[in-house]
Amino acid sequence: xxxxxxxxxxxxxxxxxxxxxxxxxxxxxxxxxxxxxxxxxxxxxxxxxxxxxxxxxxxxxxxxxxxxxxxxxxxxxxxxxxxxxxxxxxxxxxxxxxxxxxxxxxxxxxxxxxxxxxxxxxxxxxxxxxxxxxxxxxxxxxxxxxxxxxxxxxxxxxxxxxxxxxxxxxxxxxxxxxxxxxxxxxxxxxxxxxxxxxxxxxxxxxxxxxxxxxxxxxxxxxxxxxxxxxxxxxxxxxxxxxxxxxxxxxxxxxxxxxxxxxxxxxxxxxxxxxxxxxxxxxxxxxxxxxxxxxxxxxxxxxxxxxxxxxxxxxxxxxxxxxxxxxxxxxxxxxxxxxxx
Amino acid sequence: xxxxxxxxxxxxxxxxxxxxxxxxxxxxxxxxxxxxxxxxxxxxxxxxxxxxxxxxxxxxxxxxxxxxxxxxxxxxxxxxxxxxxxxxxxxxxxxxxxxxxxxxxxxxxxxxxxxxxxxxxxxxxxxxxxxxxxxxxxxxxxxxxxxxxxxxxxxxxxxxxxxxxxxxxxxxxxxxxxxxxxxxxxxxxxxxxxxxxxxxxxxxxxxxxxxxxxxxxxxxxxxxxxxxxxxxxxxxxxxxxxxxxxxxxxxxxxxxxxxxxxxxxxxxxxxxxxxxxxxxxxxxxxxxxxxxxxxxxxxxxxxxxxxxxxxxxxxxxxxxxxxxxxxxxxxxxxxxxxxxxxxxxx
Numbered sequence: 001x002x003x004x005x006x007x008x009x010x011x012x013x014x015x016x017x018x019x020x021x022x023x024x025x026x027x028x029x030x031x032x033x034x035x036x037x038x039x040x041x042x043x044x045x046x047x048x049x050x051x052x053x054x055x056x057x058x059x060x061x062x063x064x065x066x067x068x069x070x071x072x073x074x075x076x077x078x079x080x081x082x083x084x085x086x087x088x089x090x091x092x093x094x095x096x097x098x099x100x101x102x103x104x105x106x107x108x109x110x111x112x113x114x115x116x117x118x119x120x121x122x123x124x125x126x127x128x129x130x131x132x133x134x135x136x137x138x139x140x141x142x143x144x145x146x147x148x149x150x151x152x153x154x155x156x157x158x159x160x161x162x163x164x165x166x167x168x169x170x171x172x173x174x175x176x177x178x179x180x181x182x183x184x185x186x187x188x189x190x191x192x193x194x195x196x197x198x199x200x201x202x203x204x205x206x207x208x209x210x211x212x213x214x215x216x217x218x219x220x221x222x223x224x225x226x227x228x229x230x231x232x233x234x235x236x237x238x239x240x241x242x243x244x245x246x247x248x249x250x251x252x253x254x255x256x257x258x259x260x261x262x263x264x265x266x267x268x269x270x271x272x273x274x275x276x277x278x279x280x281x282x283x284x285x286x287x288x289x290x291x292x293x294x295x296x297x298x299x300x301x302x303x304x305x306x307x308x309x310x311x312x313x314x315x316x317x318x319x320x321x322x323x324x325x326x327x328x329x330x331x332x333x334x335x336x337x338x339x340x
Numbered sequence: 341x342x343x344x345x346x347x348x349x350x351x352x353x354x355x356x357x358x359x360x361x362x363x364x365x366x367x368x369x370x371x372x373x374x375x376x377x378x379x380x381x382x383x384x385x386x387x388x389x390x391x392x393x394x395x396x397x398x399x400x401x402x403x404x405x406x407x408x409x410x411x412x413x414x415x416x417x418x419x420x421x422x423x424x425x426x427x428x429x430x431x432x433x434x435x436x437x438x439x440x441x442x443x444x445x446x447x448x449x450x451x452x453x454x455x456x457x458x459x460x461x462x463x464x465x466x467x468x469x470x471x472x473x474x475x476x477x478x479x480x481x482x483x484x485x486x487x488x489x490x491x492x493x494x495x496x497x498x499x500x501x502x503x504x505x506x507x508x509x510x511x512x513x514x515x516x517x518x519x520x521x522x523x524x525x526x527x528x529x530x531x532x533x534x535x536x537x538x539x540x541x542x543x544x545x546x547x548x549x550x551x552x553x554x555x556x557x558x559x560x561x562x563x564x565x566x567x568x569x570x571x572x573x574x575x576x577x578x579x580x581x582x583x584x585x586x587x588x589x590x591x592x593x594x595x596x597x598x599x600x601x602x603x604x605x606x607x608x609x610x611x612x613x614x615x616x617x618x619x620x621x622x623x624x625x626x627x628x629x630x631x632x633x634x635x636x637x638x639x640x641x642x643x644x645x646x647x648x649x650x651x652x653x654x655x656x657x658x659x660x661x662x663x664x665x666x667x668x669x670x671x672x673x674x675x676x677x678x679x680x681x682x683x684x685x686x
Contacts, residue, residue, distance in 0.1 A: 228424070230422045230424050230426035231426045231427075231428060233391055233413065233420070233422075233426070234420065234422065234426040234428075234488075234491075235428075235439065235443070236412070236413050236414050237389065237391075237413045237414065237418060237419070237420040237492075238414075238439055238440030238443055238491070238492070238494075238495055239414045239415075239440055239443050239444060239495055240414065240439070240440070240443035241414075241443070244443055248428075248439075249428055252428075252429075252430040253429065253430070
């Protein structure tokens with residue numbers, strides 16, 4: 001866009017051209033300054049802080065201290081320090097695992113929801129359609145803290161569904177493992193379970209779903225709206241089943257927009273703080289990466305905080321690159337549609 | 341296969357897109373649905389295809405006398421072609437055409453070699469043998485529409501439904517494809533319904549033309565009848581430019597319509613211009629504007645008695661012979677006039 005506009009400005013006639021050049025330079029300068037101050041410098045600073053005590057310290061946030069050689073006598077304080085370090089590393093990894101686990105549940109659900117919402121809203125005209133479209137945008141306009149509170153008020157001890165929710169027992173997916181055919185025909189089992197919803201990872205998943213569900217739906221809706229449903233009808237008229245039409249016609253047409261939505265959704269699922277913070281109850285085992293970063297920071301462990309933060313920043317950089325590709329490609333999808 | 345629609349209605353939010361329309365198309369016939377946008381022609385086509393469900397009080401849609409109302413679009417054995425081509429962008433021309441063959445349930449699906457053979461045949465039919473590996477984005481509009489037609493024909497439909505197939509193409513290509521379609525249709529002899537808003541197209545290719553207005557069929561007849569004997573003023577108006585003469589005004593001569601209280605329509609090319617008025621039958625008029633339009637010259641005249649504007653279209657020869665200039669005083673005579681009673685006037 002920017003390049004296009006610049007081109008238009010460049011070829012425009014002589015009268016007033018000086019003024020336009022000035023406006024162009026000024027607007028670009030403001031944008032660049034802004035981005036430098038508020039995005040680039042802080043992002044670089046994250047990595048700077050993470051490596052402020054050297055690479056060993058950076059790695060130390062993720063890899064525990066090495067076992068002291070056999071027979072070495074350690075003082076009490078040394079041993080305590082070692083244990084704390086191991087505990088920190090363990091917690092960091094737990095946070096990473098939990099974050100990935102939550103995203104692994106949230107993102108596929110988002111894709112399913114996104115397709116269902118986009119399909120119903122763009123391929124059909126029905127009563128209340130406009131309301132539905134507006135509702136999909138709701139999480140963008142609601143503070144994430146409110147999103148978390150909604151679930152606390154719903155599933156918390158005094159909540160509307162509190163009686164049921166606080167006694168709900170569900171197995172911990174991370175404890176799912178192979179136990180063998182020792183008793184019975186079923187060789188898999190859960191060794192741990194949770195009770196309740198609020199202040200467990202269940203609530204974290206719910207809160208993450210709430211804050212992320214517009215992403216895939218939004219990017220699909222805008223594209224599917226412009227593409228219309230002629231291609232689907234054509235496929236159906238040729239005798240293809242609904243399933244085949246969906247996989248061979250609809251999905252290929254929207255794949256880049258889908259990827260774009262998935263990227264944004266994943267980034268948000270990784271990075272969500274407010275909603276997750278409310279429902280996590282500040283219990284260590286419920287810490288996702290952003291919550292873990294905050295705790296490290298509050299414990300004056302700045303360097304470790306930035307080390308974990310650097311992982312999220314890396315995700316952001318990766319996202320940015322993918323996003324550029326997906327954005328361009330999905331733009332092409334919209335453009336390649338034949339004109340009526 | 342013959343198609344019969346009996347008293348079909350379709351209402352969108354109180355807008356009557358189709359108002360108890362009945363239509364019968366004989367086997368092998370090419371019928372055009374002609375009308376302005378919003379007249380219901382596309383809706384009728386989509387009802388026949390099974391894409392739209394008609395209102396509950398509608399009669400059935402019959403294919404060869406069999407009620408197909410409960411069949412969905414995939415089971416009616418129709419080929420549907422869209423104005424937007426609706427080609428699958430991510431598939432090559434070959435794969436586009438093969439789509440319907442590959443989508444069949446596996447019991448009816450042919451072997452890969454059979455499919456290849458069939459697609460090659462179709463590519464030949466639409467004269468795109470060398471384009472099999474191209475993608476839709478690499479084709480021109482006319483080529484895309486031919487691919488869309490081949491794709492629809494691949495499943496050997498009993499009925500071909502074309503929704504403004506040439507609407508997005510420029511005039512020359514449209515002309516060419518129109519002829520080609522006519523030839524193709526007589527070659528494969530498939531019952532065809534063509535939706536269009538282009539009168540010339542409808543008159544040129546159809547066996548019969550159904551002129552639609554406000555959700556109803558105004559007249560259905562062969563092109564010549566439609567043009568020469570329009571049943572309603574709407575049909576007359578829609579099929580070309582016209583001049584309107586109100587009967588109550590005395591036209592100062594025998595050229596005016598004889599019955600009182602009606603309206604008389606005359607096509608611009610049915611207006612004769614002459615310099616003399618020996619028998620007193622001409623209407624005196626003044627040339628106000630002359631516009632060159634290729635094969636014809638459009639002359640705008642103003643009647644001297646009531647200052648009404650009359651458009652005439654002359655061949656270039658006649659125009660040269662007359663040597664008309666703006667402000668010349670001439671006499672006009674009306675031929676092939678067409679009158680309608682007031683009750684028919686919309």
